[in-house]
Every structure is written in structure tokens, then in C-alpha cells.
Amino acid sequence: MEKKALITGIAGQDGSYLAEFLLYKGYQVHGIIRWDSIFTTERIDHLYQDPHVNNVKLFLHYGDLSDTGNLERLINQIKPDEIYHLGAMSHVKVSFDMPESTVNIDGLGTLRILEAIKNSKLPIKFYMASSSEMFGNNAPPQNENTPFHPRSPYACAKVFSFDITRMYREAYGIFACNGILFNHEGCRRGPTFVTRKITMAVAKIKAGLEKKIYLGNINAKRDWGFSQEYIEAMWQILQQDQPDDFVIATGESHSVKEFLEVAFQYAGLGDFKQYVEIDDRYFRPAEVENLIGDPLKAKNKLNWEAKIKFDELVKIMVDSDMRRLNLAAPGEGDKIIKEKFPDKWWKVD
Numbered sequence: 416m417e418k419k420a421l422i423t424g425i426a427g428q429d430g431s432y433l434a435e436f437l438l439y440k441g442y443q444v445h446g447i448i449r450w451d452s453i454f455t456t457e458r459i460d461h462l463y464q465d466p467h468v469n470n471v472k473l474f475l476h477y478g479d480l481s482d483t484g485n486l487e488r489l490i491n492q493i494k495p496d497e498i499y500h501l502g503a504m505s506h507v508k509v510s511f512d513m514p515e516s517t518v519n520i521d522g523l524g525t526l527r528i529l530e531a532i533k534n535s536k537l538p539i540k541f542y543m544a545s546s547s548e549m550f551g552n553n554a555p556p557q558n559e560n561t562p563f564h565p566r567s568p569y570a571c572a573k574v575f576s577f578d579i580t581r582m583y584r585e586a587y588g589i590f591a592c593n594g595i596l597f598n599h600e601g602c603r604r605g606p607t608f609v610t611r612k613i614t615m616a617v618a619k620i621k622a623g624l625e626k627k628i629y630l631g632n633i634n635a636k637r638d639w640g641f642s643q644e645y646i647e648a649m650w651q652i653l654q655q656d657q658p659d660d661f662v663i664a665t666g667e668s669h670s671v672k673e674f675l676e677v678a679f680q681y682a683g684l685g686d687f688k689q690y691v692e693i694d695d696r697y698f699r700p701a702e703v704e705n706l707i708g709d710p711l712k713a714k715n716k717l718n719w720e721a722k723i724k725f726d727e728l729v730k731i732m733v734d735s736d737m738r739r740l741n742l743a744a745p746g747e748g749d750k751i752i753k754e755k756f757p758d759k760w761w762k763v764d
């Protein structure tokens with residue numbers, strides 16, 4: 416029997432790749448999308464199947480993480496083997512502007528799903544998209560034993576979700592796991608996250624469409640990995656014999672400034688300082704300065720290790736954004752993907 420997966424946040428960066436990966440693995444995939452007055456499913460349009468034809472493998476359902484009844488009904492109707500809970504208001508800076516709705520969606524949304532699983536009495540495995548932001552400024556490298564010190568409404572809500580996931584595992588025996596994922600980026604990353612903001616600006620400047628990019632704290636450091644590899648880790652976490660929590664990271668950290676250096680040089684634009692202006696509006700009331708994940712447990716138990724390194728990630732993203740503007744991309748990024756992922760399961764953007 417084919418397995419059934421339900422993905423919240425299927426139209427997001429991770430959700431779209433995960434849907435593609437699970438379809439490749441032979442799953443029947445169900446995804447929750449929000450209603451909007453325009454279509455917001457661009458990232459999964461290439462996977463869409465007309466529900467009127469036979470043997471459809473992908474099903475989209477309207478829903479919202481604030482709607483308990485809707486979530487319960489979907490879970491009881493679909494009866495998924497696995498739920499990947501990726502839906503969230505995922506922008507740290509924006510969470511300071513809308514703390515209450517962030518906590519409702521990113522915190523209580525998780526509780527609503529766990530309650531629905533518990534009440535359904537179905538043997539559903541649950542994956543929670545936890546985040547390195549939960550560590551705050553606790554000294555790197557951060558691993559599964561590092562205490563949390565959240566520094567944004569987003570991170571506070573994620574700490575609640577982490578804890579409630581573990582609590583439902585211990586109290587009710589639910590196969591519920593946390594993936595504590597460090598930043599992972601790629602060609603479907605939302606345009607307001609710093610990496611994609613930079614690679615899109617590089618392409619636009621190269622094309623003569625823009626002259627400047629406005630940024631906040633470019634000294635912040637992150638452990639940046641390649642999104643598709645992190646998707647595979649999510650699936651692996653749910654295939655273990657026992658439910659557990661894992662840090663997923665590259666083990667390296669680089670500043671936003673270094674990202675700028677590599678991206679502008681790679682595109683042949685020279686020194687990034689000619690193009691960058693600092694704008695106060697992009698600073699956060701409280702910053703997380705330096706995240707470096709220690710992925711040893713994932714290596715030992717999941718045999719998972721990041722293949723794409725920092726410079727390679729930047730090149731992959733710049734190539735993609737240059738291609739989108741019909742510019743001749745340097746092409747090293749495309750070559751890296753071909754070499755490192757001969758069995759690539761995703762559509763190259």
C-alpha cells in the first residue's frame with residue numbers, strides 16, 4: 416500500500432520540495448493551502464494534477480492553522496501515515512510586528528494538529544519544523560543539548576511547538592519528532608529572506624534594473640545549508656525506529672557580509688560595497704548573532720551529512736536568479752548540482 420503524507424505549508428519553500436520528494440518516493444501527498452484572492456501556489460504548480468483524472472497522487476486542501484475544526488476534519492478524512500508540519504509565519508523580523516498571530520499560528524497551530532492526532536487514535540507519525548532560532552545567542556556550536564533562549568516572537572512560538580511535540584510523544588506515545596533545522600536556502604527561498612534578497616538583487620543589478628540593495632545587520636552569522644538536502648533529513652527522521660529530535664546543519668557559519676562578497680564577485684560585479692546601503696528598518700529589536708549547528712547526532716543516527724558548502728550554495732542561487740532574468744549565468748552552480756546529485760528528484764528552478 417502506498418503511504419499517505421499530509422504537509423502543512425506545502426506551498427512554501429520546504430513544503431514544495433518535500434512534496435516533490437515524497438511523490439518521487441511513491442507517496443500519495445496531501446497538502447494544506449490557504450485561500451487567497453490570487454493563486455499563491457507558484458512553487459508547486461509544476462506538481463499540480465487535475466483531480467478529475469485517474470491515479471492522481473497530489474491533493475490540495477484549503478485550510479488554516481488557526482482553524483481547529485478544519486484541521487481535525489482533514490486529518491480524520493485523509494488518515495495520513497505521516498504529517499510534516501511546516502506551515503508557519505516563518506519571518507523572524509515580521510514576527511516582531513505581528514507577535515499575536517505569529518504565536519497563534521506557529522505555536523497553537525502545532526497544538527491543534529497534535530490534539531487532532533491524539534483524538535483520531537490513528538498511528539500517525541508527526542514531524543515538527545523546529546528552528547535554530549530557538550537557541551538565540553547561546554554559545555555555538557549548538558546541538559540537541561543546548562538550552563533554548565528565544566529572542567523573537569517567532570522563536571518563542573517555536574520553543575512552545577518543540578516542547579509540546581516532545582510532551583505529546585512522552586505523554587501519549589505519539590511518534591512525534593522535532594527537526595531543529597538551521598537556515599536552509601535555495602532557489603525557491605522567499606524573496607525577503609536575506610540570501611534570496613541578495614541573489615535577486617545581484618541578478619537585477621547585473622541586468623541594469625537596479626543599482627542598490629538595502630540591508631540591515633550584515634555582521635550576523637548563520638549556518639546556511641542547501642534546502643533539498645534538509646528535506647531528505649525530515650523524511651529520514653520519520654523513518655527511524657524510535658521518535659527523536661535532531662539538529663540538521665552544515666557545521667559552518669558565515670556572515671551576511673561573506674554572502675555578499677561571494678555573490679557579487681561570482682556574478683562579475685566586483686566589490687559588493689559599491690552596491691550595499693545599510694537601512695535601519697531591517698534591524699531587529701533583538702538579534703541572533705551567530706548560529707553554528709553541530710550535526711553529529713544526525714550523522715551518526717541518520718547517516719545524514721550536508722554535501723553543499725557555503726560558496727556552492729551562493730553560486731547555485733546566483734545562477735538560478737540570473738537565469739530567471741534571461742542573463743547568461745556563470746554556470747558553476749548548475750555544474751555542482753549535476754555532480755553532487757546525479758539522482759536529483761527536484762525540478763531545477
Ligand code: NAP
Pocket residue numbers: 423424425426427428429430447448449455478479480481500501502503504505506520544545546547595596597598599600605
Ligand atoms: P515558508 O516558505 O515561509 O513557508 C511557510 C508556509 O506556511 C507557506 O506555504 C505559508 O502559506 C504557510 N502558512 C503560513 N501561515 C499559515 C496558516 N495560518 N495556515 C496554513 N499555512 C500557513 O517557510 P519555509 O522556509 O518553507 O520553512 C518551512 C518551516 O520550517 C516553517 O515552519 C519554518 O518556520 C521552519 N524553518 C525554516 C527554516 C529555513 O531556513 N527555511 C529553518 C528552520 C525552520 P502561504 O504559501 O499561503 O504563504
Ligand code: F7E
Pocket residue numbers: 505506507508545546547548596597598599607608609610612629630631632633635636637671697698699702703
Ligand atoms: O535573516 C540579517 C538578519 O531573515 C538572516 C527563517 O527561515 O532561518 C530564517 O530566519 C540574517 C539575520 O533569516 C537583512 O538580521 C541583514 O541576522 O534571512 P533571514 P533568519 O532570521 O535567520 C531560521 C532558521 C528560521 O527558522 C526562519 O524561519 O540576516 N539581515 N539584512 C537581514 N535579514 C533580512 N531578512 N533582510 C535584510 O535586509
